[in-house]
Amino acid sequence: MPATPHPTRRPDDLSLEVVDLIGAIVARYHEEFEEAAAGHALTGAQAKLLTLLSLDPLPMRKLARKLRCEPSNVTGIVDRLESRGLVERRPDPADRRIKVAAVTDEGRRVARGLRDSLRFARAPLAALTEEERLALRDLLRRMVESGTGPEETPGG
Structure with a gap:
């Protein structure tokens, strides 16, 4: 009978080092992302949502799944971005009963600025x-x- 990998086996030293390096990169990314967001008077969550929407308009539920939060939280974030003219709600072309959040031209400019300011x-x-x-x-x-x-x- 073939041996199956033991799930509690300790990873090798190289794998642990790679994980530590990935963690360091992620920490630096988050630190700079938060600084970039603050530079545009945005919270980290607002900046993440704006970045997602700069790729494609999305329904609130899908945004919530991608951000791993409740749809009611997404509604509040979209409300704040909409009040600044960075995002707008519009009917979904595939199902007009559903509203999608979409980035405005100004929102696209801010999202580009966020991405460009990540220097690390x-x-x-x-x-x-x-x-x-x-x-x-x-x-x-x-x-x-x-x-x-x-x-x-x-x-x-």
Whole structure:
């Protein structure tokens, strides 16, 4: 009978080091993202929602799933962004009974500014060759795709 992997087995030292490095990158990303959000007078949650909507208009329930929060929280965030002219509600073209939140031109400009202000990876990535950046991208994609469901893909 073949042996099955033991779920409580301690990861090897290399895997632990990789996890620690990923954690350090995530922490730096969140720190800079929060600073960038504050620079645009946004909370982190508002900035995340605006970034998501800059990709595609989304119904409130789908936004809530992507942000992992209650739909009522999303409604409040959208209300605040809408009052600033960054987001608008409009009927879903596929089902006019459903409202989607969509980024405005000003919201798209702010979302671009948020993304452009994230500096932490620019210098380290610029030090890598294009081949190394492609390899890193492909490895990260594999990790993301093997560890998450369809709602948790990059950019979402």
